[in-house]
Amino acid sequence: xxxxxxxxxxxxxxxxxxxxxxxxxxxxxxxxxxxxxxxxxxxxxxxxxxxxxxxxxxxxxxxxxxxxxxxxxxxxxxxxxxxxxxxxxxxxxxxxxxxxxxxxxx
Numbered sequence: 554x555x556x557x558x559x560x561x562x563x564x565x566x567x568x569x570x571x572x573x574x575x576x577x578x579x580x581x582x583x584x585x586x587x588x589x590x591x592x593x594x595x596x597x598x599x600x601x602x603x604x605x606x607x608x609x610x611x612x613x614x615x616x617x618x619x620x621x622x623x624x625x626x627x628x629x630x631x632x633x634x635x636x637x638x639x640x641x642x643x644x645x646x647x648x649x650x651x652x653x654x655x656x657x658x659x
Contacts, residue, residue: 554622555581555608555615556629561641564632565613572597578607578614581630583621591624593643623647 557565569576577600586592598616601607605616617625629644 554606554626555617557610557613557615558629558631560632561630562611562613564641568597569613575599577601578616580605580616580618581621581625582618583624595641 565579576597578598580594580596580598582594583591584594601614601616602618604619606619606622608615608617624647625645627646631642631644633640633642
């Protein structure tokens with residue numbers, strides 16, 4: 554369903570290790586907004602919600618809410634370090650359009 558590259562896994566592990574509270578995994582969801590219609594939201598959370606899909610790779614759990622599941626199916630998440638800065642990128646086969654920053658899609 555969702556794939557995290559090795560670089561993304563390392564970034565999530567580092568964030569989890571540095572968290573001040575216990576972390577159960579990474580929540581990824583889609584909300585209305587952004588310049589292309591939908592935006593990605595990510596954050597560390599303690600546990601999954603009852604209706605979440607849980608994907609685990611190399612010990613990292615990713616929680617996806619039921620409303621975002623279809624929009625994120627097949628998405629690859631990477632963590633890129635470039636001259637402009639570092640951050641997560643999304644390669645989403647369900648997106649028909651995206652904004653220049655890559656954080657919003659339609």
